[in-house]
Amino acid sequence: MRYSQLLLPTTKETPAEAEVISHQLLLRAGCIRKLTSGLYTYLPLGLMALQKVAAIVREEMNRSGAQELLMPMVQPADLWQESGRWQKYGTELLRFKDRHERDFCLGPTHEEVITDIARRELQSYRQLPVNLYQIQTKFRDEIRPRFGLMRGREFVMKDAYSFDADDEAAGASYEIMKAAYHRIFKRCGLSFRAVEADTGSIGGSFSHEFMVLADTGEDTLVICNQCDYAANVEKAAVVLPEPAAETVEPAPLTRVETPGMKKVDRVADFLGVTAADVIKTMVFLADGEPVAALVRGDRQVQDVKLKNLLGAAEVEAVDDEAVWKLTKLPVGYMGPVDIPIRLVADQEVMRMTNAVAGANEKGMHLTGVHPGRDFSPELVGDLRQITPEDECPACGGELSLTEGIEVGHIFKLGTNYSEAMKATYQDTDGVDKPFVMGCYGIGVSRVVAAAIEQNHDDNGIIFPLPLAPFQVIVLNLGLKSASISDAAQQLYKNVQELGLEVLFDDRDERPGSKFKDADLLGIPYRATVGKVYEKDGMVELRIRATGETTLLPYIDAANQIVAMVREEQRRMNAVD
Numbered sequence: 001m002r003y004s005q006l007l008l009p010t011t012k013e014t015p016a017e018a019e020v021i022s023h024q025l026l027l028r029a030g031c032i033r034k035l036t037s038g039l040y041t042y043l044p045l046g047l048m049a050l051q052k053v054a055a056i057v058r059e060e061m062n063r064s065g066a067q068e069l070l071m072p073m074v075q076p077a078d079l080w081q082e083s084g085r086w087q088k089y090g091t092e093l094l095r096f097k098d099r100h101e102r103d104f105c106l107g108p109t110h111e112e113v114i115t116d117i118a119r120r121e122l123q124s125y126r127q128l129p130v131n132l133y134q135i136q137t138k139f140r141d142e143i144r145p146r147f148g149l150m151r152g153r154e155f156v157m158k159d160a161y162s163f164d165a166d167d168e169a170a171g172a173s174y175e176i177m178k179a180a181y182h183r184i185f186k187r188c189g190l191s192f193r194a195v196e197a198d199t200g201s202i203g204g205s206f207s208h209e210f211m212v213l214a215d216t217g218e219d220t221l222v223i224c225n226q227c228d229y230a231a232n233v234e235k236a237a238v239v240l241p242e243p244a245a246e247t248v249e250p251a252p253l254t255r256v257e258t259p260g261m262k263k264v265d266r267v268a269d270f271l272g273v274t275a276a277d278v279i280k281t282m283v284f285l286a287d288g289e290p291v292a293a294l295v296r297g298d299r300q301v302q303d304v305k306l307k308n309l310l311g312a313a314e315v316e317a318v319d320d321e322a323v324w325k326l327t328k329l330p331v332g333y334m335g336p337v338d339i340p341i342r343l344v345a346d347q348e349v350m351r352m353t354n355a356v357a358g359a360n361e362k363g364m365h366l367t368g369v370h371p372g373r374d375f376s377p378e379l380v381g382d383l384r385q386i387t388p389e390d391e392c393p394a395c396g397g398e399l400s401l402t403e404g405i406e407v408g409h410i411f412k413l414g415t416n417y418s419e420a421m422k423a424t425y426q427d428t429d430g431v432d433k434p435f436v437m438g439c440y441g442i443g444v445s446r447v448v449a450a451a452i453e454q455n456h457d458d459n460g461i462i463f464p465l466p467l468a469p470f471q472v473i474v475l476n477l478g479l480k481s482a483s484i485s486d487a488a489q490q491l492y493k494n495v496q497e498l499g500l501e502v503l504f505d506d507r508d509e510r511p512g513s514k515f516k517d518a519d520l521l522g523i524p525y526r527a528t529v530g531k532v533y534e535k536d537g538m539v540e541l542r543i544r545a546t547g548e549t550t551l552l553p554y555i556d557a558a559n560q561i562v563a564m565v566r567e568e569q570r571r572m573n574a575v576d
């Protein structure tokens, strides 16, 4: 491809709206353009990278025995009513009516449609197992679309669904997918980790997320330093140590004036206790209804755990102003005693004695608060975020926290959908049984962003070779010299004919800006034909990732470049 003919609008300035590096670089490198919030056009270079990811995904899915199909993006409400998700899914589901006033939605995921296919087309155990997948645009009306391709409203997903006769076979299908995912992300050149995960609104019993390790990740992972336990903090269960044997004399409930002390630490200081002695009361909206959640003053509420405990579809934190509007409770002085809204508590709170809590009156707190005696939450459970001071839930070992970007998610669904939608097959004994299902997603477009989060420097993108839109860029630095120009063009042609994807920078630009653009685009191998060619018959080859530069004799340059690329490809594709 000739650069002069490619729609590749690079920019020097960092776009103000882009917070994370992948978003900045995808814009600057002319890969994507924003249409409106959460919606992006892939320009040619961006699309090439996307298709590279899709091709790896497709190859490994096919290798694992899955079959590709393509389902409609528009889905009728009836199917979602059958599964029960029309009510449950919440506002991420974009719903609309057609001209006949019938309800539809844009597919955020395809369990309903595929289960409908299965119940029509799969009748017998002889047809199982089956794993069907597609690579397709999804729509989710995200509350906060952001970070460019990382969290769009429209994005490209690979979604696969397995149908098995029983739990054991479904477990085997799950393991096959887990192995395929390991191969996929390895072949994409990413540093990643599979972690135990919450099952969310898709439902099901068991799941793993594949996380690309990067500081800008929106997910926090907890990893054991001793065993191989790794989980999303949304999932990681807090194990409380054995309670201390000594019993504290319960003090009477006492009102104390705490003027202006809205923060846990200030109240604790003022009353001569620690944050761990204070009960923190936080208000959330659970499916539109206010709920107060209690955690110890030095802990954080984990929203997903709260959502699961409540069995809610959506849980949202509420800001101070809204708390007042909704509940008429004074922010900073809220507490569980006689609170007029729904109340739930973290398990740890129920062990507190002589605690401090807000009195639900401005400038006032209570001391000597006793859970059970002074208040009784409607639900008690594991509500708080795990910390590095907690024990590993698997082995009791030491934990550490790190950030990650979720690029894939696999679920054991069991029979949730097949039972709800009466999707059955006839077993060996002639009895109709529900399919045991699994579902498996990969954020194909998010992988592109995640790869850049993990692979970049001050000068731009450093595409892992398997995802690079072009493997080689050839720079012609001798536009005024016919011999340099001819040699550059010939090198471009030769490398291309030997089977590589090559971008030929034939633009009438200064060398400096050609070098800058080549760095920005992140093409792994850069071959420069310039003065050194004229003088010594040499081509300069530079590796983007390491900055390593070598001079190759022109005569042999094409072969050597191809050999280097092929060798690296072989290394990256070596998965078992």
Ligand code: ATP
Binding pocket: 109, 140, 142, 149, 150, 151, 152, 153, 154, 155, 156, 157, 200, 202, 406, 407, 408, 409, 441, 442, 443, 444, 445, 446
């Ligand atoms: P998240 O927690 O990031 O919202 P999710 O749990 O909702 O993700 P799944 O339903 O498991 O996501 O979807 C499968 C994959 O699709 C995810 O692992 C992720 O890589 C990708 N994905 C999900 N939402 C988005 C989005 N808004 N933009 C881009 N990719 C997405």
Ligand code: MG
Binding pocket: none
């Ligand atoms: Mg989501």
